[in-house]
Amino acid sequence: DLEAEIRRALAEPIDTPPLRDIARPGMRVTIAFDDPTVAQYAPLWSTALPLILAELEAAGVRRSDISLLCANALHRKFTHAELATILGDGLVCEFADRLTCHDAEDPDGIVALGQTSRGLYVDLNRAVVESDLVIYLNCSTFRGFSGGWKSICVGLSTFRSIHHHHNPTDMSMSFDRNRMHAMLDEMGARVVEKLGRDRIFKIETVQANPLQVSRVLSGTVDGTRREALAMLRANQAPRRDLIT
Secondary structure, three states: OHHHHHHHHHHOOOOOOOHHHHOOOOOOEEEEEEOOOOOOOOOHHHHHHHHHHHHHHHOOOOHHHEEEEEEOOOOOOOOHHHHHHHHOHHHHHHHHHHEEEOOOOOHHHEEEEEEOOOOOEEEEEHHHHHOOEEEEEOOOOOOOOOOOOHHHHOOOOOHHHHOOOOOOOOOOOOOOOOHHHHHHHHHHHHHHHHHOOOOEEEEEEEEEEOOEEEEEEEEOHHHHHHHHHHHHHHHOOOHHHHOO
């Protein structure tokens, strides 16, 4: 029951209060979400977003203070007609000009948060920096590749940040010794240092297969990442261990 699982996740975060206890009247809220290139064929976006909106409304947040942001990283921007295929026509029509795609090449829409100790640049969409609360809907966590800080520090960032780890040497699907996610975790620590631990509420999705969701998690970026990896490790043994 996808709707019931999302409701449970929103009410029982791993390491934060429930979303309706975090949100406050008057907050400017951005709901960011994975773009349509994600291999998720269950109706996750169209099921989860109305439930997230309902939680925010229950907390007193006005819908007019909420924006939707497609985290398309360096992918091209999507049209509203294309986004309607995952969000549904109703949300696209309602949010209209408050539904946008990330533009990694718009200098006015990007805020530089400086560099990590290793010199990694951390650039983020201005909405992440200036909103009172950012909710990120991750729609698929595939092995050690997706999810975690990759959602924010790739999906809502720039080439200057992304080129550090999106290359043949560092991109990885490994659960352990994943150099890409080690860099992303370092970038995420910079985001927390600058914006605070409670600015981003993460929703992470673990799939049973591309058509079915196994589990939905919510809480901090780091907390949901740890739990998702634990579940995936338990169910996806290393290939070398399968050799008989």
